[in-house]
Each structure stands twice: as C-alpha cells, then as structure tokens.
Amino acid sequence: MAIPAHARMRTYEVERDNSIAAVYGWMAAGLCLTALVSLAVVSSPALFSAVFQNRAVFYGVILVEFVLVFAISGFAIRMGAAKAAPLFLLYSALNGVTISGIFMIYTGESIASAFFTTAGTFGVMSVYGLTTKRDLTSVGSFCFMGLVGVVIASVVNIFLHSSMLQFVVSGVGLIVFIGLTAYDTQKLKGARGGAAVSGALALYLDFLNMFLMILQLFGGRRD
Numbered sequence: 001m002a003i004p005a006h007a008r009m010r011t012y013e014v015e016r017d018n019s020i021a022a023v024y025g026w027m028a029a030g031l032c033l034t035a036l037v038s039l040a041v042v043s044s045p046a047l048f049s050a051v052f053q054n055r056a057v058f059y060g061v062i063l064v065e066f067v068l069v070f071a072i073s074g075f076a077i078r079m080g081a082a083k084a085a086p087l088f089l090l091y092s093a094l095n096g097v098t099i100s101g102i103f104m105i106y107t108g109e110s111i112a113s114a115f116f117t118t119a120g121t122f123g124v125m126s127v128y129g130l131t132t133k134r135d136l137t138s139v140g141s142f143c144f145m146g147l148v149g150v151v152i153a154s155v156v157n158i159f160l161h162s163s164m165l166q167f168v169v170s171g172v173g174l175i176v177f178i179g180l181t182a183y184d185t186q187k188l189k190g191a192r193g194g195a196a197v198s199g200a201l202a203l204y205l206d207f208l209n210m211f212l213m214i215l216q217l218f219g220g221r222r223d
Contacts, residue, residue: 026196052101105222118211132186
C-alpha cells in the first residue's frame, strides 16, 4: 500500500529534526568537554606549566588538533559516527588544553560575558540558517574568502605585533564566523551519522572562534 504524501512528509520532518538534534548534541558535548578540560588545566599549575612552558608539547598538541580537524572534516561520512565521534571528542579535549591560557589573560567576568554574547549571537544565526528560504551558498563562499584573509593577516601579525591589525582581524573574523554559523546551519538538513559529527565540528568551530573574537575585541585583561 502506498504511503500518503503527508505521512512521508511527516517522516522526513521527524528524521530531519532528529538529525539536527544529533548535530547540536555533539556540538554541546564538545563545548562542555572543552570547558571542563580548560578549567582542569588552569587549575593545575603543574599541568599548565607542562603545556605552556614546553613549546614541543604545546605545538605538538596544536599539530594533532589540525590533523584531527582535517580527518573529521574529510572522512567523517566515510568513517561513520562510531569512529568520527570519538575523534571529535578528542579534538574538543585537546582544544580545551590549548585555549586554557585565556583564563590567565582575561578576567573571569569578561570570559563569562563573551560566552553569553556568543551563545546569543550563535542562537540567532542558527535559527536564521534553519528557517530562511534564501540559499546561503554565496554567503558561505564570501565568508570562506574572508576566513582565508583572516588567517593570512594573523600569520603576518605574528611578526608585526600590531595591536591595530589584531583589532581589525578580530572584527573581520567575528563577522566571518557569524556568517559561517548561518551557512553551516543551513547545510545541516539531512545530516546523519558521520555527517552529523562533521556538522557538529563545523558549528563547534564557528562558536569557539566567535567566542575568541569577541573576547579579543571586548575582553578585559588581567592586571
């Protein structure tokens, strides 16, 4: 017996909602793990010193993070959720190690304020990405080009140490990741299995980078 059109549509909507819920579930798990690891590292002087006073360890962790990002982004669908999810959680934990230094640079109030501002902005752009009828492909392409520019400028500023350039980079970066949040959210429709983990990684990176940009622009530094 043929399945009525409205029943097929309802089934599709349920599957879509479940897949999107899975993406946000993995993303939330990653962010929570990052926060917990960051707090653990900054709360342990010995661990903090082992990471930030040993360049081999610090850059080694960053290298592993890059490898994990490329592996999850490129092969998550092929690996499936069972293999991609542990890699995503490992990446989230390592990211918690490398960004724990913000607690030594910025005040707790600034970090909390930046987090809630990021959460609000991210939420608005996610809703927009899910509900808009506009194709955001062109927005994604524009933001990707902006991201390339931000990365290049950031590398250049390693040598220039220009506070003005850093301010501009943070401002442009914030706009870029706001746009990418809407674009990456729109791409979530139909994401399942490994694709859900890959989608979670994309949104995780959007959220975390937006948070860091806001913190760099408006965060109060410790004396």
